[in-house]
Amino acid sequence: MIKSFNEIPNLDFDYFKPSNVSDLKIKQEFTHPPRILILYGSLRERSFSRLLAEEAGRILLKLGADIKIFNPSGLPLPDDKPDSHRKVVELREYSKWSEGMVWSSPERHGAMTGILKSQIDWIPLALGSIRPTQGKTLGLLQVCGGSQSFNALNQMRILGRWMRMFTIPNQSSVAKAYSEFNDEDRMKPSAYFDRVVDVMEELIKFTLLTREISTHLTDRYSERKEEKR
Numbered sequence: 001m002i003k004s005f006n007e008i009p010n011l012d013f014d015y016f017k018p019s020n021v022s023d024l025k026i027k028q029e030f031t032h033p034p035r036i037l038i039l040y041g042s043l044r045e046r047s048f049s050r051l052l053a054e055e056a057g058r059i060l061l062k063l064g065a066d067i068k069i070f071n072p073s074g075l076p077l078p079d080d081k082p083d084s085h086r087k088v089v090e091l092r093e094y095s096k097w098s099e100g101m102v103w104s105s106p107e108r109h110g111a112m113t114g115i116l117k118s119q120i121d122w123i124p125l126a127l128g129s130i131r132p133t134q135g136k137t138l139g140l141l142q143v144c145g146g147s148q149s150f151n152a153l154n155q156m157r158i159l160g161r162w163m164r165m166f167t168i169p170n171q172s173s174v175a176k177a178y179s180e181f182n183d184e185d186r187m188k189p190s191a192y193f194d195r196v197v198d199v200m201e202e203l204i205k206f207t208l209l210t211r212e213i214s215t216h217l218t219d220r221y222s223e224r225k226e227e228k229r
Contacts, residue, residue: 041119043073046185048178056199078118105141141173142173145177
């Protein structure tokens, strides 16, 4: 039985900040297009996760976004080289530049690939006072060699939460990806393609809704206390 709702002895009111509706208002006019970084998880010459990432990029451009696609070829394993390595620097700069991301991975042995995971592992939760992923949006895509599966998507969703990103509700898993792209490496018309469009539309909407107020949305009581120590 709660004796009093007014007494919370553990709460430090110097750092406790109730939300104000005015903090959640977004600007009506945007100063620049949404900036989206796209990562993919395979180095094969004809990588379907890359082809899907590129297709997503085309859709994002049509939706008015500014995009960068990171090529993971040459990126060392985490901790195998110093973070001054040119590919690590490139990836981190792209991450800081972005306001949202798309991750596209094959499912390998029932999981996302190590290539995709290595890219995320090179992006720390903090770079000095900058948090490269916190408060940014995330859209997820998966390609499957056989029937439709969601293992990689489920793992990436957990990873996105760990990186403190706003992972959008929609997602796309493309079954038998080898049959979904034509000889020009473009995605064929299908329900799978339509779902990718859905995900990119939703990603842009969530990015526009949150980017102006992401600092407020991710402002945490415990971190405010920690910074003052």
